[in-house]
Amino acid sequence: MEVYLDNAATTRCDNEVAALINEILVNNYGNPSSMHALGVKAERRIKTALEQIARTLKCKPNEILFTSGGTESDNLALLGVAHAYARTGNHVITTAIEHPAVAEAAAQLEKEGFRVTYLPVDKEGIVSLSALEEALCDDTILVSVMQVNNELGSVQPIEEIGRIIKARRSDIFFHVDGIQGYGKVPLSLSRAQVDLYSVSAHKIHGPKGAGFLYVKKGVRLLPLLHGGGQQNDLRSGTENVAGFAGTGLAAEKIFSTMEEDAARMRALRSLFCEGVLQEMEDVIVNGAGTESASPHIVSLTVRGVRAEVLLHALEDKGIYVSAGSACATNHPKVSPVLKAAGLSDEDASSTIRFSLSRETTKEEIVTALDALQDVVPTLRKFQRM
């Protein structure tokens, strides 16, 4: 039996989405910029996708910008805003637990002369609001905080963060990396006063290579890509019509059953965590408890076993998970996210991530639990000395 519990890495593409993509690639293959009927037909298909997405976010279709996925959305948000508003300030705030798509874009801004503050997080992986208040200053132009952390599953208090930012100054832009949160953890962009929101399609059973950035009306961006002027000059390049249409359908589908899915995943998550904690010794579930964490991510430290080894041992039983940190003896590289959440190097290198999707079944969770209990004692017997 194959048990796929690496849904935070990527998800299986939904059958209907895949069928739609195939249909568009083969039949609706026009270039949306073409003046003839085939072009118009393709353009109309993109419009449909924009509307589908806008409904999930309660925003206007023209506030959605299609991209190649999460990394481009995050890069465009940070670099695009910073470059457009460089004259009004040079300070950017983000957190110590961002995905590299944000962290590396911030590092790029530092190279260009911007000042970047990285907010610390507590043991549960929640960003410090007092540190945010202290960091905000007259020079701040942008704050970027992720909705759900990809390694810990911690859910950030986006609404409170939005309130603090906008109370300080309404012209500080607020970007939220929603790549793990979208379709799993509810968020009202208007209540949280979010200006930019990044989403990747393949995390919600859509295709890889597609995603979008919500850009609130009135927020200016300097584009990353220059060319034919597609998508209001903000992202040149012939639109990935099939990918964008697939993104739209995937978004619509994930939102149509979001509440039930989240509840079911939460129940499975709690079943898994309780099982692990009851049956096994020397294991730690990182991040917040099931009530406040994202329903789909469990970060588990199994002391005395290296993550990579445990991952392969589980793989041998058909269970696919992810190592919380890339680690090898010759190149010890401990996850900065786990470190920021206070894990020791040793615990961080013994941490693996299980991530669920709406397709995950109870049977799969039970299988994973059994497998863990089966392999961990053996692996612990053969430890590095």
Place this chain on the structure above:
Amino acid sequence: MQFSTLLISYAEVALKGKNRSFFEDALIARIETVLLNCTGSFRVLRYTGRIYVEAQDYDFDETIEALQHVFGIVGIAPAILMKRIEKTDGVPSALPDTDCIAEEVLHFMREVYVETGRATAAHPMTFKVKCRRVDKKYPLTSMEVDAILGEKILDAFDAFTVDVHHPEILLHVELRENVFIYSDILKGPGGMPIGSNGKAMLLLSGGIDSPVAGYMVAKRGVHIEAVYFHAPPYTSERAKEKVVDLARVIASYTGGVKLHVINFTDIQMYIYEKCPKDELTILMRRYMMRIAEKLAIDSHCLALVTGESIGQVASQTMQSLTATDEVVETMPVFRPLIALDKQEIVTVSEKIGTYETSILPYEDCCTIFVAKHPVTKPRVDVIRKHEVFLEEKIDALLERAFATGEIIDVR
């Protein structure tokens, strides 16, 4: 300009007395094989002391790179070839006269240096003509040919001046059965042609050293097979992929590597359970050598090859090497890196193109259970005694390791 001739020089091969034609045959066979994968049509020809490739409609860079992967080749010279004038009624065949040769020489200098802008009137290059008269019947001496051609070049262009001591361009004119004109000589890898010296079994890990060791032995004309010890779940599928990639680099020089993949997990665990932890690595190495030797015998290899270097790690002290050496009974163990520094090894690995792959951070089975303080001066008698602890199951485990071994034909 598109040269229709690539002149191949090979130093060591030519020294081999009566075996010479055997080595030349091996070299030509290998050249023919690598050229099969290049676009264009090629013919490999041999005259006394010279092998040359006649090439048509070919991609220069691709072809040169392919030839630079052929051990035995010292230099590759893109050349102009002038054929001997055929024998006609009563007149014996002869080489073209200096006027004809001069015409081609001027053409060569124009195409290679003047039109490419390498030599200009503002920045002239120094040159010297160096004629080699192998055909002693040629009516002029080589010095006379040098003088005539040198003068013609000076007359024809203002982009060259003569320097007989340190010329930037050494223009070779070889008067053999045919005439060869060339100046640039591109470096080949040297060594001896693959297959001219038998076959050896390389212990290939994912590290920097063992691929270099394999390359160095292969360069001596030795065909390489390799064995990799896989330890799932402790080592990943990617670690194995990485080893296949490394074997592929060696294969690009040798034509192919038969890679034996042995599952070593159970043996490793058994040693871990039964023996002192600080001797784990050395005991593992002994079993690896035994397995490698058995595979080597079965595939008619004449030696084992490892990437060890004195004192680099605990298992590579002289005492440790003694302990691993003694289990190999029927063949020598070659350790070509034995006296090289790490940096020297890295330099070769960068040159041959294995470095980038070698440093990918996947564990290999030698690193996963390493003791904090492994023995550095193991005593062979003590190690032997501890191997007795393994008597109960080790033979069955070894048998299973052989039975479950996988062979990958890496090309």
